[in-house]
Amino acid sequence: MAELTGPVHVVGAGLLGTSIGMALTGAGIPVWLSDMNHEHVRTASGLGAGAPTPAGGVAQLVVVAVPPDHIADAVVEALDSGAVVTDVGSVKGRPLAEITDRVGESRLANYVGSHPMAGSERSGPLAASAAMFDGRPWAITPHVHAAPEAVALVEELARLCRAEPVRLSPVEHDRSVARTSHLPHLLAVLAASQLAEALPEQLLLTGQGVRDVTRVAAGDPDLYGQIIRANREAVAELLADVRRDLDRVIEAMAESGEEEATEALGLILARGVAGTRAIPGKHGGPSLDTAAVFVAVPDTPGELARLLSDVGEIGVNIEDLHIDHDPARPVGHVELAVGAAAAEDLREALEARNWTTHR
Amino acid sequence: MAELTGPVHVVGAGLLGTSIGMALTGAGIPVWLSDMNHEHVRTASGLGAGAPTPAGGVAQLVVVAVPPDHIADAVVEALDSGAVVTDVGSVKGRPLAEITDRVGESRLANYVGSHPMAGSERSGPLAASAAMFDGRPWAITPHVHAAPEAVALVEELARLCRAEPVRLSPVEHDRSVARTSHLPHLLAVLAASQLAEALPEQLLLTGQGVRDVTRVAAGDPDLYGQIIRANREAVAELLADVRRDLDRVIEAMAESGEEEATEALGLILARGVAGTRAIPGKHGGPSLDTAAVFVAVPDTPGELARLLSDVGEIGVNIEDLHIDHDPARPVGHVELAVGAAAAEDLREALEARNWTTHR
Numbered sequence: 001m002a003e004l005t006g007p008v009h010v011v012g013a014g015l016l017g018t019s020i021g022m023a024l025t026g027a028g029i030p031v032w033l034s035d036m037n038h039e040h041v042r043t044a045s046g047l048g049a050g051a052p053t054p055a056g057g058v059a060q061l062v063v064v065a066v067p068p069d070h071i072a073d074a075v076v077e078a079l080d081s082g083a084v085v086t087d088v089g090s091v092k093g094r095p096l097a098e099i100t101d102r103v104g105e106s107r108l109a110n111y112v113g114s115h116p117m118a119g120s121e122r123s124g125p126l127a128a129s130a131a132m133f134d135g136r137p138w139a140i141t142p143h144v145h146a147a148p149e150a151v152a153l154v155e156e157l158a159r160l161c162r163a164e165p166v167r168l169s170p171v172e173h174d175r176s177v178a179r180t181s182h183l184p185h186l187l188a189v190l191a192a193s194q195l196a197e198a199l200p201e202q203l204l205l206t207g208q209g210v211r212d213v214t215r216v217a218a219g220d221p222d223l224y225g226q227i228i229r230a231n232r233e234a235v236a237e238l239l240a241d242v243r244r245d246l247d248r249v250i251e252a253m254a255e256s257g258e259e260e261a262t263e264a265l266g267l268i269l270a271r272g273v274a275g276t277r278a279i280p281g282k283h284g285g286p287s288l289d290t291a292a293v294f295v296a297v298p299d300t301p302g303e304l305a306r307l308l309s310d311v312g313e314i315g316v317n318i319e320d321l322h323i324d325h326d327p328a329r330p331v332g333h334v335e336l337a338v339g340a341a342a343a344e345d346l347r348e349a350l351e352a353r354n355w356t357t358h359r
Numbered sequence: 360m361a362e363l364t365g366p367v368h369v370v371g372a373g374l375l376g377t378s379i380g381m382a383l384t385g386a387g388i389p390v391w392l393s394d395m396n397h398e399h400v401r402t403a404s405g406l407g408a409g410a411p412t413p414a415g416g417v418a419q420l421v422v423v424a425v426p427p428d429h430i431a432d433a434v435v436e437a438l439d440s441g442a443v444v445t446d447v448g449s450v451k452g453r454p455l456a457e458i459t460d461r462v463g464e465s466r467l468a469n470y471v472g473s474h475p476m477a478g479s480e481r482s483g484p485l486a487a488s489a490a491m492f493d494g495r496p497w498a499i500t501p502h503v504h505a506a507p508e509a510v511a512l513v514e515e516l517a518r519l520c521r522a523e524p525v526r527l528s529p530v531e532h533d534r535s536v537a538r539t540s541h542l543p544h545l546l547a548v549l550a551a552s553q554l555a556e557a558l559p560e561q562l563l564l565t566g567q568g569v570r571d572v573t574r575v576a577a578g579d580p581d582l583y584g585q586i587i588r589a590n591r592e593a594v595a596e597l598l599a600d601v602r603r604d605l606d607r608v609i610e611a612m613a614e615s616g617e618e619e620a621t622e623a624l625g626l627i628l629a630r631g632v633a634g635t636r637a638i639p640g641k642h643g644g645p646s647l648d649t650a651a652v653f654v655a656v657p658d659t660p661g662e663l664a665r666l667l668s669d670v671g672e673i674g675v676n677i678e679d680l681h682i683d684h685d686p687a688r689p690v691g692h693v694e695l696a697v698g699a700a701a702a703e704d705l706r707e708a709l710e711a712r713n714w715t716t717h718r
Contacts (some may be wrong), residue, residue, distance in 0.1 A: 020718070091522055127716025131655045137564055148485035166563050174563040184550045184572040186608055189627060190491040190601050191543045192634030197600075201537040204525050205496055207476050213543040216568040218635040225621055229612070236612040241556075242549050246602055251589070253595040259567065262584055268548060269580035273549030276577040279565055292615055296490045304677060305667035310440050312664045314540075320679060321663075333493075358378070358488025 001245050004160060006030040009059035010085070011074050013037075013044035015067030016088050016118065018128035019050030023161040044125040059083045061153055068226040072098040079103055079165040084150045086114045086157065090177065092141045092170035106248060109147040112168060114153045115139040115177075118164055123220075125126035131162075138163035141170045158279060183242070185216050185224060186235070192217035208322060208335075254284075272294035290319050291343035293336045294357040307334065307355065312347045316342045361511035363519060365389040368418035371434050371553070372396075372403035372477065375447050375485035377425030380408030385489050390534045391416060395466050401513060403484040418442045420512055427585040431457040434470060438462055443509045444517065445473045449536065450589040451500045451529035459502075468506040471513045472529060474498040475522055476617075482579075495520035498558075500529045537593035542601065543595070550578035567681060567694075597599035630672065647676050654693045655715040666693065667700040675701045 006029040013035040021044060022030045031050030035041045039051055041044045062078040064071055064087035071089045077101060078085040089095060092113045100108060116138040140160035141150045151167075158165040168176065168200050192214040195203065228235055249268055255261035311318060319338035338346055347357045361470035365388040369376045372394040380403060383582045390409025394400050400411055421437040423430055423446035430448045435458060437444040448454055451472045459467060475497040497517035501510045510526075515523040527535065549572040554562065587594055610626055656662050670677060679696035697705055706716045 007435065068376070095466065117564055127717065129653070129715070131715040132717055134655055134715075139564060168560070168563075172561070173564075174565045176557075178555050179557050179561055180569050183553055184569045187546045187550045188572050189631030189634075190604050190608075191546045192631040193604055193627070194538050194542055194597055195634035195637045196598065196630050198535075198538050200637075201527070202531070202538055203478055203637060204465055204527075205498060205532075205535045205537045205640055209547075210539050210543045212571045212574050213636050214631070214638070215545050215571050217628075217631035219632075221625050221632055222710060224628055225624040229617075229620055229624060236609065238553055238613065239609050241553065242601075245549050245552060246598070246605060249549075250595065250598050250602065253591045255593045258588075261588055263587060263635070265584040266580050269583055270574075270575035271547030271555050272551040272580075273580055275553065275555035276573050277549075278557065278559075278562060279573070280555045280559075280562055294488070296493055303669045304680075305664055308667055309662035317473045318663060320519060347538070356488070356490040358486065358491055 001150055002156050003158040004061060004153055004204045005031060006028040006061075007032050007057065007059045008044075008050075008157070009034065009053055009057075009062045009078075010050065010065060011035075011062060011078065011354070012065035012067075013040040013049065015019060015123045015125070015127050015134075016116065018047060018049045018125035018306075019130065020063055020065065020088070020157075020161060022047060022128060022130035023133060024157075025050055026310045027158060027160045030317045032059060032143070032314060040125050044128070047125060047128060049125070049128065060085070061157060063088065063157065068095075068224075069156050070231050071095045072102065075099050076102050079107060079110060079302040084112065084153050086154045087112045088114060088116055089230075090115060090175055090227045092139075093233075094230050096143055096170050100166075103274060105145050108143065108145045110150050111143075112146050112150050113141045113143075114154050114158065115141065115173065116158070116161070123223075133161040133163040136163050137166045139176075140167045141172050141173045142167070143170060173232045174231050178231055178238055179220070182231055182235045183238045185219070186239070187230065188214050188217040197296040212322075259302065290337040291342050293347050294358045295334050295336065295350060297334045304334065307350075310350065310353050310355070311336065311346065316346045360522045361508055361515050363388060363420060363512055363515040365420075366391050366416065366418045367410055367516070368407075368410060368416075368421045369424060370437065371424035371426075371656045372399040372484050373424060373480045374402050374467050374484070374486050375475065376422065377403040377406060377408045377484035378477075378489065378491040378560045379422055379424065379447070379516075379520060381487060382404060382492060383516075384409055386519045388519060391418060399659060403487070404530035406487060406531045408487065418501065420445070420514065420516060422447065425647070426582075427454075427589050430454045434458050436543065438466060438469060442469065443506075443512050444470045444511045444579065445474060446587075447475055449474060449540075449586045450533055451498075452592075452701045453589050455502055455529050464504050467502065470502075471509050471510050471653075472500045472502075473513050473518070474500065475517070475531065477522070482582075492517075492522040493629065495522050495669040496525045496636075498532050499524045499548065500532045501526070502529060510617070524622075533590050534591045537590055537597055541587045541594045542597045544578070546578040546601070547573050547599070549599055553697045557641065571681075580620060584699075649696040650699040652697060652702050652706050652709070653717045654695065654709060656693045663693065666709075669712050670695065672707065673705060 009032045010021050014108050024031050030076045032051045032053040033041045033050045034216045062083045062085045064074040066074050072095050118132045155165040155315050252264040322335040350357050368391045369380050372392045383390050390402050391412040392409045393412045421442045421444045423433040425433050430446050431454050477491045477495045516526040611620050611623040682692040709716050
């Protein structure tokens with residue numbers, strides 16, 4: 001069992017680095033901070049993320065938390081110190097190949113990549129939080145030459161940040177995030193792009209569906225561009241699949257036989273339904289069979305709280321919640337997702353408390 | 360000014376028909392119900408949606424609320440009675456063409472199509488609600504031969520159901536929903552399909568983003584197949600655009616020049632950002648500049664209510680709310696979207712009340 005006692009040197013005092021520093025400091029581990037931008041180090045220190053790195057100090061673990069294009073450089077430099085080194089970049093295969101080219105396999109034992117599944121659309125130390133990783137998965141991606149003690153130490157880092165380590169090979173990791181993050185991001189961008197082309201009056205009929213589909217497309221284009229390009233092999237493989245699927249949809253639209261078209265389209269749509277069911281449920285358990293209860297809620301402070309307080313008193317646990325924005329009136333439709341078995345009782349109990357509901 | 364006094368004959372006592380019957384009955388308008396399934400009429404009547412249609416009765420307005428493939432038949436039959444006729448189908452051009460073929464332009468004056476932007480993933484009269492249309496847009500889609508009094512009467516129907524009528528031509532309507540509903544649905548299906556192909560361990564790294572992107576793909580494949588096929592011209596046009604965009608993404612992935620690739624991908628991603636900003640904001644106003652505040656909330660009944668009660672006391676209005684499902688721990692991350700100017704104050708005020716927040 002590896003014991004992480006520190007010091008931990010965090011390179012890059014941005015959103016993730018500062019959050020890691022705050023979480024480790026909270027766990028009693030000494031943290032050193034460095035950043036090309038000295039202002040960031042001062043800010044992060046002020047937030048309790050650690051102290052500036054002392055000259056000549058040797059850390060037990062170096063955590064590289066710099067932008068994607070600078071990860072390899074920072075890891076290579078850190079390996080010189082003899083410390084165990086990890087990085088927290090969103091893509092693992094390409095940086096590993098670059099690092100291997102630079103230092104050779106014999107010096108790779110102390111490097112173990114990782115990737116916490118957490119973040120924010122904001123960046124910089126001011127957006128950091130010690131709670132950022134609470135309960136989130138943190139991918140640990142050892143290569144074949146990694147020393148077992150180094151792997152264990154990086155897993156310990158994840159646990160001290162209160163995340164749940166998930167071990168995957170770099171290739172598996174990159175294939176996984178290509179499917180669960182990079183490809184959905186690109187498809188959201190394609191859907192959103194068509195809205196950018198629309199006449200304003202065509203957008204009067206937008207509902208909650210299109211808002212959900214396109215939400216992630218609002219993310220920083222530079223950062224996502226770097227991330228997706230770094231994972232281009234895995235993403236390109238999926239894009240080729242998607243292009244075939246898209247061609248099938250286009251064919252089903254052009255098909256003149258009504259029955260054949262309906263059947264072809266039905267098959268495509270049914271595979272989508274199967275995909276939504278494959279997403280793991282809350283807390284990693286099997287996907288829970290939920291049902292939606294819609295409630296009309298006046299759009300004034302306190303009303304949503306009153307609703308949820310009533311739901312709490314009724315004793316039903318909310319699995320998910322969406323607020324549907326009304327385009328024209330100060331009434332919100334709140335969609336409560338609850339266990340399917342509880343939905344009807346909840347609806348009746350809410351009606352009894354004078355809420356207007358539908359399913 | 361057309362006055363809708365009834366009787367209104369609702370053909371099809373499913374989710375939408377029963378909801379319209381309930382809303383009109385609540386507004387004091389006499390409603391008659393009919394459905395090929397007599398059980399549905401009995402259920403809808405029991406819910407207060409109206410009375411069974413009397414033999415030989417002539418209605419002021421007939422509302423056709425049957426599945427897409429049966430709309431034209433039902434409208435043609437209803438026009439024989441001399442009443443004004445509308446339908447509430449999701450696509451307007453194709454049924455209009457079919458009806459015109461069958462009855463000729465001279466008899467079209469009393470028909471005005473419409474489309475309330477409301478619904479549920481459930482169907483049938485038991486899922487109905489008088490509140491379903493509260494504040495929602497309701498597209499009114501007159502053709503060139505429609506009588507102005509007929510158009511006014513259908514707008515009055517929308518208002519009596521507490522919806523906001525939005526007037527569009529049938530072609531404009533179909534182009535609009537192709538962009539804001541049918542295309543996003545298909546792209547969500549393509550993203551979800553790739554999850555259906557994934558190994559379970561690849562799905563351990565799913566976050567909130569992919570859940571949002573794929574949510575609508577869970578909808579009934581038969582119903583969405585009918586709807587999307589009925590709008591195939593408008594959808595096919597957008598799909599051709601999307602295919603070109605997708606090819607550009609694929610090219611950017613294959614591009615060997617790093618700078619050229621980054622620039623090409625950046626342009627595509629930036630257009631997506633512009634698309635998300637084109638979506639009208641809450642209550643039809645301009646898109647509000649919001650910022651996210653993340654709060655760690657124990658996953659037990661009542662905690663979410665306590666949080667929102669605190670937010671209400673602090674006096675900040677919540678624009679949107681998402682619950683991020685933790686894959687591993689009984690702590691939820693709740694994302695509160697609030698006006699950008701209020702975010703920092705809210706975070707501080709919540710921290711002062713012992714909530715753990717980040718941005």
